[in-house]
Amino acid sequence: MGQRRTAIALGTLLLGAGGVATWVWQSRRNPSACPFGQRVFLDLPRPFLRRDDLLRILAPAPGERLLEVGPGTGYYTLDIAGHLEPGGQLDILDLQPAMLEETMRRAAAGGVRNVVPTPGNAQELPYPDATFDAAYLVATLGEVPGKDRALRELRRVLKQGGRLVVGEGQPDPHMVSLHDLREQAREVGLRYERHHGGRFGYLARFGVSEETP
Ligand SMILES: C[S@@+](CC[C@H](N)C(=O)[O-])C[C@H]1O[C@@H](n2cnc3c(N)ncnc32)[C@H](O)[C@@H]1O
Numbered sequence: 001m002g003q004r005r006t007a008i009a010l011g012t013l014l015l016g017a018g019g020v021a022t023w024v025w026q027s028r029r030n031p032s033a034c035p036f037g038q039r040v041f042l043d044l045p046r047p048f049l050r051r052d053d054l055l056r057i058l059a060p061a062p063g064e065r066l067l068e069v070g071p072g073t074g075y076y077t078l079d080i081a082g083h084l085e086p087g088g089q090l091d092i093l094d095l096q097p098a099m100l101e102e103t104m105r106r107a108a109a110g111g112v113r114n115v116v117p118t119p120g121n122a123q124e125l126p127y128p129d130a131t132f133d134a135a136y137l138v139a140t141l142g143e144v145p146g147k148d149r150a151l152r153e154l155r156r157v158l159k160q161g162g163r164l165v166v167g168e169g170q171p172d173p174h175m176v177s178l179h180d181l182r183e184q185a186r187e188v189g190l191r192y193e194r195h196h197g198g199r200f201g202y203l204a205r206f207g208v209s210e211e212t213p
Pocket residue numbers: 032033034042069070071072073074075076093094095096099120121122123137138139140143144145
């Protein structure tokens with residue numbers, strides 16, 4: 001009896017592990033945007049992608065114009081926007097207008113007025129060349145099918161001397177490894193500077209290289 005129970009428990013465990021592995025594999029092969037209906041997960045604490053770590057590595061300054069791609073419901077937005085005052089602006093771009101609406105609702109409730117929303121796709125940014133002092137995206141690059149196109153676009157809209165911070169972390173099935181990110185960024189002319197974190201989550205900072213690739 002005891003052996004039978006152990007065998008059933010082991011079988012269930014193996015089936016579960018197989019299911020999770022298949023889900024992760026499929027999510028990576030066919031990346032897609034986190035549905036608005038699952039936004040409750042975006043408010044959970046992030047031990048590996050903390051707001052104050054993003055602030056430190058991105059170093060937003062008063063008067064700057066920054067871009068956040070994929071703000072979701074604004075987990076990082078309000079904090080960063082506050083550090084651009086006085087005189088600065090945070091543009092936010094998301095595929096899903098509902099995410100932008102929710103972020104703008106939270107910004108209004110928090111008295112934050114320097115956030116400008118634009119619906120759009122990271123693979124085709126609707127901004128002129130050299131518009132931003134810095135850009136960042138957290139838990140978003142992995143959801144973009146054309147990561148190289150998105151990085152190329154980010155490189156294009158950043159000013160010379162501009163900076164890009166990419167955050168990726170567990171338990172996101174789309175998580176991009178730091179190794180792959182560094183390779184892809186180098187190919188589009190983004191120079192790796194440093195990162196914070198490790199295998200469970202990291203924030204990596206890149207600079208715009210002088211040469212256009
Ligand atoms: C997992 S959520 C992360 C949201 C937020 N950065 C956070 O950490 O809470 C990813 C966000 O990126 C957006 N997104 C996914 N693919 C995108 C794309 N190709 N262009 C613009 N936004 C995209 C999704 O709509 C979603 O709001």
